[in-house]
Amino acid sequence: MRWVALLRAVNLGARNKVPMAQLRTLLEDAGYENVRTYIASGNVLLDGPGSRTALAAELERLIAKAFGVDTTAILRTPKELASVVAGHPFSADTSHSHVVFLAAKPTRDAAHRLTALDPSPDRAVLSGADVYLEYPAGYSGSWLSAARLERLLAVRGTHRNWRTVVALAELAAEA
Secondary structure, three states: OEEEEEEOOOOEOOEOOOOHHHHHHHHHHOOOEEEEEEOOOOEEEEEOOOOHHHHHHHHHHHHHHHHOOOOOEEEEOHHHHHHHHHOOOOOOOOOOEEEEEEOOOOOHHHHHHHHOOOOOOOEEEEEOOEEEEEOOOOOOOOOOOHHHHHHHHOOOEEEEEHHHHHHHHHHHHHO
16 A cells, blocks of 8 residues: 655754665665655655554654654555645645644544634644644744644644645655
């Protein structure tokens, strides 16, 4: 089965280094097929087993053992990524759009905490286990950081800009 693995908090400045070329080799040596990475922010496309939970745990274990990095592997199928792209809730101008991919769907109470929030001028829309974000004034300095969303929703997540989301959906569809 084809998967897109979104690794949380890797290659952030000088910390949590996971060299993508070495990661590709590691995953190929572990038996995964059609392994491809996209930019250095922890995006991996691969063919693996059908169990999302088992694959995420195995990827996390392999990365911790090989690189000493504790990460969360958040998995999406090509169809799920295509749905994220199709579901973009903001204006046609996507230059300020981002997505936080969550490891699990937040509880109903957590979702209510997000909808009760007024982070103006920024906007957030929760859709299942994904949070669409719009930062009209830019991401830097926004109250709606991935870390704050994790605390608010009580679920780990990883942040991607819209260009990366679209590129990953296109790459996943090619397979």
